[in-house]
Amino acid sequence: MSTLTAPNTRGHAGAARTGRRRSTVLGLLAWAVGIVFCAPALWMLLTSFHSEADAATNPPSPGAPLTLDGYRVFFGADGGASPWPPLINSLTASVFSTLIVLVLALPAAYALSIKRVEKWTDVMFFFLSTKMLPVVAGLLPVYLFAKNTGMLDNIWFLVILYTSMNLPIAVWMMQSFLADVPVSIIEAAQVDGARLPTVLARVVAPVAAPGIAATSLICFIFSWNELLFARVLTGVAAQTAPVFLTSFVTSQGLFLAQLCAASVVVSLPVLAAGFAAQDKLVQGLSLGAVK
Amino acid sequence: MSASVSTPERSPAGASGASSAPAPRKPGRVPGRARVWAIRAPLLPALVFLIAVTQLPFVATVVISFFDWNSLSPDKRAFSAFSNYGEVFSDPSLRDSVFTTVLLTASVVIVSVVLGLLLALLLDRKFIGRGFVRTLLITPFLLVPVSAALMWKHVLYNPEYGLLNGAWAWFAGLFGVDNPGQPDWISDMPLAAVATALVWQWTPFMMLILLAGLQSRSAEQMEAARLDGANAWQMFCYLTLPHLRRYLELGVLLGSIYIVQNFDAVFTITAGGLGTANLPYTIYQTFYQAHEYGLASAAGVVVVIGTIVVATFALRVVSSLFSEEAGRA
Numbered sequence: 001m002s003t004l005t006a007p008n009t010r011g012h013a014g015a016a017r018t019g020r021r022r023s024t025v026l027g028l029l030a031w032a033v034g035i036v037f038c039a040p041a042l043w044m045l046l047t048s049f050h051s052e053a054d055a056a057t058n059p060p061s062p063g064a065p066l067t068l069d070g071y072r073v074f075f076g077a078d079g080g081a082s083p084w085p086p087l088i089n090s091l092t093a094s095v096f097s098t099l100i101v102l103v104l105a106l107p108a109a110y111a112l113s114i115k116r117v118e119k120w121t122d123v124m125f126f127f128l129s130t131k132m133l134p135v136v137a138g139l140l141p142v143y144l145f146a147k148n149t150g151m152l153d154n155i156w157f158l159v160i161l162y163t164s165m166n167l168p169i170a171v172w173m174m175q176s177f178l179a180d181v182p183v184s185i186i187e188a189a190q191v192d193g194a195r196l197p198t199v200l201a202r203v204v205a206p207v208a209a210p211g212i213a214a215t216s217l218i219c220f221i222f223s224w225n226e227l228l229f230a231r232v233l234t235g236v237a238a239q240t241a242p243v244f245l246t247s248f249v250t251s252q253g254l255f256l257a258q259l260c261a262a263s264v265v266v267s268l269p270v271l272a273a274g275f276a277a278q279d280k281l282v283q284g285l286s287l288g289a290v291k
Numbered sequence: 292m293s294a295s296v297s298t299p300e301r302s303p304a305g306a307s308g309a310s311s312a313p314a315p316r317k318p319g320r321v322p323g324r325a326r327v328w329a330i331r332a333p334l335l336p337a338l339v340f341l342i343a344v345t346q347l348p349f350v351a352t353v354v355i356s357f358f359d360w361n362s363l364s365p366d367k368r369a370f371s372a373f374s375n376y377g378e379v380f381s382d383p384s385l386r387d388s389v390f391t392t393v394l395l396t397a398s399v400v401i402v403s404v405v406l407g408l409l410l411a412l413l414l415d416r417k418f419i420g421r422g423f424v425r426t427l428l429i430t431p432f433l434l435v436p437v438s439a440a441l442m443w444k445h446v447l448y449n450p451e452y453g454l455l456n457g458a459w460a461w462f463a464g465l466f467g468v469d470n471p472g473q474p475d476w477i478s479d480m481p482l483a484a485v486a487t488a489l490v491w492q493w494t495p496f497m498m499l500i501l502l503a504g505l506q507s508r509s510a511e512q513m514e515a516a517r518l519d520g521a522n523a524w525q526m527f528c529y530l531t532l533p534h535l536r537r538y539l540e541l542g543v544l545l546g547s548i549y550i551v552q553n554f555d556a557v558f559t560i561t562a563g564g565l566g567t568a569n570l571p572y573t574i575y576q577t578f579y580q581a582h583e584y585g586l587a588s589a590a591g592v593v594v595v596i597g598t599i600v601v602a603t604f605a606l607r608v609v610s611s612l613f614s615e616e617a618g619r620a
Contacts, residue, residue, distance in 0.1 A: 027418025034424035059461035107333030138348030164344035263438035274433035
């Protein structure tokens with residue numbers, strides 16, 4: 001599955017012309033479907049550049065003049081709540097949980113793919129099964145623990161939870177990437193006396209770098225998107241961007257252009273990370289099953 | 292929840308790491324304990340961390356589910372055996388949320404798999420700008436789920452100025468109809484409104500899985516069938532569909548596991564109102580607003596049992612794909 005098969009080749013000269021015409025029709029159809037399917041998101045993007053008056057018209061006014069007012073107000077130009085603290089909280093939670101995931105998952109994947117522990121497939125499936133445990137099933141004890149230890153509204157507590165949320169996916173993905181690292185170069189390094197951390201950092205990581213990068217992007221996306229934990233466990237100080245988005249609507253009333261601008265800004269990091277890792281994203285979500 | 296699925300042994304021709312696998316252990320030749328632990332050591336931090344952060348809270352949930360515990364009257368906390376479970380299945384609102392969860396999950400998964408298959412078939416052939424169209428189709432999946440839900444609620448469904456009604460009014464206006472019916476989507480059809488938003492988000496995921504499946508078909512087999520005079524429909528029914536079976540299963544099962552857990556869309560679009568409260572939302576409300584800790588925990592355990600049933604099948608599917616992968620090397 002890792003390599004694409006050759007494009008459909010049409011051998012017969014007779015069939016070639018009808019085939020080509022049908023391809024053109026299907027190509028145009030694909031374009032039309034793609035644009036219609038993406039239309040809501042494109043409309044949201046367009047609305048974010050309209051004035052509030054033009055955003056809320058019926059029938060819609062796609063040709064209205066463009067303005068940056070929605071973005072200006074979102075970033076606090078009218079004295080509203082600043083979006084920076086929640087954005088920085090989301091960034092903190094996503095980046096640090098991703099880093100911890102990498103530190104924990106890389107050695108684990110090494111033990112599951114290069115120097116294999118006994119019953120490695122069972123261990124792999126244990127990791128996978130924790131990902132299938134619904135979040136709500138542990139939410140209350142986690143909340144009580146946070147409350148009793150003073151960790152409510154603390155961004156570092158979210159970092160730990162997001163780490164556990166992403167660790168199984170990361171172990172699965174890294175396992176498949178590390179299995180592609182040639183064993184001979186690892187053995188050569190060990191013969192030269194390199195210990196495990198050195199082997200991981202100097203030999204394995206550089207070779208598996210693209211896979212590690214994709215895994216990191218996916219962990220980043222999941223942490224950035226998360227709402228339930230963040231909603232229950234954070235208040236003011238540790239509020240993340242998704243929680244801010246939901247409260248932003250109710251506290252400010254409904255300003256459509258501003259809401260669209262806010263949604264675009266909050267989605268931008270994920271869109272960027274997602275386009276960079278689109279194939280691997282499916283691999284991550286399908287728990288490593290589809291390569 | 293530990294995996295009880297039997298997993299295939301590695302074939303001798305094995306995956307790429309085969310030559311580094313520990314030497315075959317014969318009975319009577321026990322390898323040094325230190326060596327075994329040296330191999331296990333890198334695994335342990337991740338394993339210990341995951342057990343502590345995911346398994347322990349679940350055990351606590353099970354324990355709490357046997358107690359009558361409302362945090363507003365903490366003095367009355369008492370062991371109540373299975374009475375919370377009785378209430379989960381007899382309380383009409385909880386029972387409704389079980390039903391809503393099943394209905395929402397099943398409808399979203401089925402519709403998004405079918406749409407995803409059609410899109411995957413469309414994108415499987417080469418055409419100009421295929422990469423760009425693919426990017427367009429993936430975009431819904433890459434929006435932050437809360438942003439997407441807010442967009443559906445306010446930008447599309449709003450009865451006054453939402454795009455759906457706006458476009459409908461514009462379209463009707465072309466035919467000289469001045470005041471066409473303007474439905475209030477969320478209050479008229481709340482569950483369908485939530486489901487549509489979820490289908491929009493999850494169809495790209497199904498498409499990507501099925502596209503991976505389509506591209507792993509054997510080109511020679513397809514060509515041979517074509518030379519034998521099979522038409523497109525026959526090739527789809529007898530070659531493509533059987534080949535895609537595993538990918539379809541994977542899409543359905545993973546979709547089920549992710550969508551059963553959905554909180555963002557229900558919370559944002561209807562706030563659980565109008566009969567759209569699914570189990571995750573109900574549990575959130577039961578403990579966060581009603582402070583019924585015992586009851587919320589029992590409902591949580593019920594979700595887990597339901598998920599284990601689905602997940603057992605999911606693990607089997609993943610396991611078979613996994614063994615194909617390991618066997619191919």
